[in-house]
Amino acid sequence: MKLQTKRPAAAGIAIGLALALGACGGGDSAEKGAGKGGQQPGKGTPQVGFVVVQPTDVALVTELAGRTTAFESSDVRPQVTGIIRRRFFTEGALVTRGQPLYEIDPRLYRAAANEARANLASARANQEATRILAERYRPLAEIEAISKQDYTNAVAQSRQATAAVGQTRAALETAQINLRFTTVPAPITGRIGRSLFTVGALVSATQTDPLAQIQRLDPMFVDIQQSADALLSLRRSLASGGVTPTTAQVRLKLPDGGDYGQTGTIEFSEALVDPTTGTTTLRARFPNPQGILLPGMFVRASFSQAINRRAFLVPQQGVSRNPQGNATVIIVGPGNKATEKKVTAERTQGEFWVVTEGLNPGDKIIVQGLSKLRPGQQVQPVPANTPQRVQAPPKDGEGGGGSGGGDAAQKKGG
Incomplete structure (x- = not known):
């Protein structure tokens, strides 16, 4: 009878241990099942930051090479020999x-002036004599005391004397001018x-x-070379609408890379293209009170020729290039899916790309979280620079529901 009593007790202990081990095993499998069915950290829907773009007025800034030229330049040359x-x-x-x-x-020229002055005095004296003779012959010719031919000759001599006075006066003026020269x-x-x-x-x-050269350095001209292609493109943009002309304020970068503090204005654009270079010349005028600009310096001029009324400013990190070299952006599309768009972005302005085609007002451009993002992927969009929630990892002994269940089963089984 004692042997029969111990066997059921031993069987009960064995069953309890089996239940405890089963509970522990069930907890582990439950954790694995939760891991398969749930989302592992870092493998869920990616969170991306976006900016909303709207059309704005963007100046069409152009940077071109230029060369300084004196505002006025004159050679000092002699007008006489000596x-x-x-x-x-x-x-x-x-x-x-x-x-x-x-x-x-001046000695030779002073003597020439004196000679011309004396010749003028002689011519005036002869003029007076011939005039008086002609006046005396006039009444005599009327009463036929002298022939009319004699009177005619006297009048002609008087007129010749008057002309000689004019000639000698001009010679005197020439001599005086040469003397001043x-x-x-x-x-x-x-x-x-x-x-x-x-x-x-x-x-x-x-x-x-020349004897010397004089240059006026304040103000100063800067001759800027612009290609004919760029000029034609600008004119087409102005003709198509959306782009309006503006008064160009020009800024300069000096040969050492520094910024010239003064701003200038475009004076005019030449109406011809250089056949050897294919460029046309724009001339800008700059104040130069301190004489920093010198004739012949090579500079970089940046200025705005027009304003685009329908351009978009997109942060540079939001624009990339595909293998064909085309600019693309990724926007938040319908259903919060990443959608790639081809855009036209030919230049930058500060921290932004100037996009002229391919975008619509209100587009959400993804600028953060682009490293592993693929077009068509589901995303979780948030405004750019939104702080991300980072959860601390679970402490030891926490979150192990399976292990706790195993212990409880052991206790229960025990």
């Missing part, structure tokens, strides 16, 4: 219009360069080299 006796200026100084720069030996003045106001001729040099009115 020896330079004196120089009145300091090389590199600022000179004013009419200021004497050189003196050419012996002092060479500054033709314009500006900064004068080095003197190419020294005192004692022989100069002439027909020489090819």
